[in-house]
Amino acid sequence: MNKNFTKLAFTPTVKVIQETMGSRASYERMEESGDRYILTEAECAFIESRVDFFMSTVGENGWPYMQHRGGPRGFLKVLSEDTLGFADFKGNRQYISSGNIASNGKAMLFLIDYPTKQRVKIWVEAEYIPIDQAGDYLEQLVPEGMEGEVVSVFIMKIQAYDWNCPKYITQRYTADEFVKYVLPQNPGILGDEKELKDEFEL
Numbered sequence: 001m002n003k004n005f006t007k008l009a010f011t012p013t014v015k016v017i018q019e020t021m022g023s024r025a026s027y028e029r030m031e032e033s034g035d036r037y038i039l040t041e042a043e044c045a046f047i048e049s050r051v052d053f054f055m056s057t058v059g060e061n062g063w064p065y066m067q068h069r070g071g072p073r074g075f076l077k078v079l080s081e082d083t084l085g086f087a088d089f090k091g092n093r094q095y096i097s098s099g100n101i102a103s104n105g106k107a108m109l110f111l112i113d114y115p116t117k118q119r120v121k122i123w124v125e126a127e128y129i130p131i132d133q134a135g136d137y138l139e140q141l142v143p144e145g146m147e148g149e150v151v152s153v154f155i156m157k158i159q160a161y162d163w164n165c166p167k168y169i170t171q172r173y174t175a176d177e178f179v180k181y182v183l184p185q186n187p188g189i190l191g192d193e194k195e196l197k198d199e200f201e202l
């Protein structure tokens with residue numbers, strides 16, 4: 001089997017259900033469709049234009065956990081063709097993702113772009129590095145002006161990735177994206193509401 005997401009996601013029970021539901025044959029072919037863990041330009045551009053993503057980890061007790069990570073655009077960085085990294089900022093000090101990654105290293109990132117309805121799933125072997133041991137990574141990963149906010153860094157070796165289809169993603173926009181994508185096509189959309197115009201600095 002090639003090094004692609006099917007190896008990690010298609011467990012025996014998943015395969016049994018694929019068989020029952022009639023999709024097993026086509027997915028069996030996908031298992032042999034080649035490696036997919038080295039980032040191309042398309043993935044790099046997508047990753048480095050994120051302002052947030054979701055990260056799932058697994059606790060020592062087997063329970064999955066999911067959290068949101070956000071930061072300045074591009075805070076999730078491509079360190080090499082199969083390595084990502086980001087600096088973790090001060091939060092509620094529960095350190096659940098940190099503990100889960102420190103115990104077993106498995107994580108999965110879910111990146112979504114609502115205006116273009118694109119999403120990417122990335123399976124990683126992750127390393128939790130406390131700030132006092134982060135050394136040169138700090139220079140690479142800490143966004144400008146956020147030095148005082150960082151508690152640790154995560155370095156993540158990509159094991160597989162997969163782009164999803166856009167179905168059922170509702171388009172939505174940040175204020176910046178609204179001005180860039182929506183307003184030019186809908187010049188009257190804000191009406192005469194002074195309050196809204198002030199908010200979007202029009």
Ligand SMILES: Cc1cc2nc3c(=O)[nH]c(=O)nc-3n(C[C@H](O)[C@H](O)[C@H](O)COP(=O)(O)O)c2cc1C
Pocket residue numbers: 067068069089090091092093094095096097098
């Ligand atoms: C003051 C403060 C309070 C927060 N409270 C919560 C909270 O109650 N629940 C939550 O899910 N996130 C909360 N957050 C956001 C998390 O702390 C942040 O996402 C952190 O990275 C979570 O890490 P963890 O879930 O891996 O432990 C808070 C952040 C700050 C700065």
